[in-house]
Amino acid sequence: MRNRSIFGVAFAVLFIYSATVCAEETKSVKLLPPQMEGGKPLMQALKERKSLRAFSSKELPPQVLSDLLWAAGGVNRPDSGGMTAPTAKNMQEIDIYVVKAEGVYLYDAKANSLLTVLAGDMRAFAGKQDFVKDAPINLVYVSDLSKMSGMSAGDAAFYAATDTGFVSENVYLYCSSAGLATVVRGWVDKDELAKVMKLRPDQKVVLAQTVGYPKEN
Numbered sequence: 001m002r003n004r005s006i007f008g009v010a011f012a013v014l015f016i017y018s019a020t021v022c023a024e025e026t027k028s029v030k031l032l033p034p035q036m037e038g039g040k041p042l043m044q045a046l047k048e049r050k051s052l053r054a055f056s057s058k059e060l061p062p063q064v065l066s067d068l069l070w071a072a073g074g075v076n077r078p079d080s081g082g083m084t085a086p087t088a089k090n091m092q093e094i095d096i097y098v099v100k101a102e103g104v105y106l107y108d109a110k111a112n113s114l115l116t117v118l119a120g121d122m123r124a125f126a127g128k129q130d131f132v133k134d135a136p137i138n139l140v141y142v143s144d145l146s147k148m149s150g151m152s153a154g155d156a157a158f159y160a161a162t163d164t165g166f167v168s169e170n171v172y173l174y175c176s177s178a179g180l181a182t183v184v185r186g187w188v189d190k191d192e193l194a195k196v197m198k199l200r201p202d203q204k205v206v207l208a209q210t211v212g213y214p215k216e217n
Contacts, residue, residue, distance in 0.1 A: 029105070029114040032063050034070035039177040049172050052181035055135040055212035064178060065098075065137070068211060069107050071174035072096055072139065073167050083109060085166040088159040093147040094167055094206070097140040097197065099126045104197055117197060125196045126208050128187045137211040140193065141167060145202040164206040171209055181214040 039045070060068070070076075073085045073096050087093060096107040098114060101121045105114035126138035143160035151159070168184045175182040190205040199205070 027116040031066040031069065031112050031114060034067050034074060035063065045173050045176040049176040051183040052214055053129065053131055053183050054215035055131055055181055055210065056215045057134055057136060058213045059136050068171065068174055069096065072171050074109050085170050087163045091147045093144045093160065094163050095142045095144055096167065097142060099123050099138040099140060100136065122196055125193050126188065127185050129185065132210055135210045135212045139171065139209045139211060141206045142199060143204045143206050145204065160206055168207060168209055171211065175211060180211055182209060182211045184209045
């Protein structure tokens with residue numbers, strides 16, 4: 001009877017611990033509603049669009065982060081679920097992960113929130129350039145192949161690449177409008193990053209993009 005009691009207590013402790021871990025891993029952070037007014041005119045933003053590779057370590061304010069993610073791939077037509085970036089056949093297969101000093105998060109566009117994926121500073125895994133590990137934000141674009149069923153491997157790779165390009169350009173234009181620095185990057189150890197982020201086999205890292213304030217000379 002004593003052994004059963006000890007076993008029962010141990011099982012209860014293990015259950016509580018597992019539930020706590022799961023709760024931490026799935027914790028969501030609600031983003032501020034995006035501000036859809038203001039900013040530079042489109043033609044001016046296009047004129048000033050460029051890649052920069054020197055970033056301040058200054059954090060992005062919550063409103064700026066919310067606006068950035070909404071511009072990248074947020075919902076702009078709530079009635080239909082349409083998004084700011086187009087995708088082939090409306091597959092919406094590109095997931096946007098946010099790698100910050102505090103951890104790795106998945107952008108939930110429909111809920112306008114960040115889902116906690118990992119705790120801890122994983123920025124060094126988001127690219128091989130020196131600036132990556134110190135910049136406040138690294139976006140990682142991941143294609144979810146489970147949403148591309150029926151396509152050949154070649155077509156899936158093609159559309160994942162083009163759809164990621166639309167998201168990346170949205171980020172460029174927002175950064176140009178908001179006075180932020182950004183650069184899209186392919187120099188990433190994608191297999192290592194996928195392991196760190198605990199991606200499924202049918203999730204593939206396509207590109208990464210660093211965002212922050214320009215570094216002052």
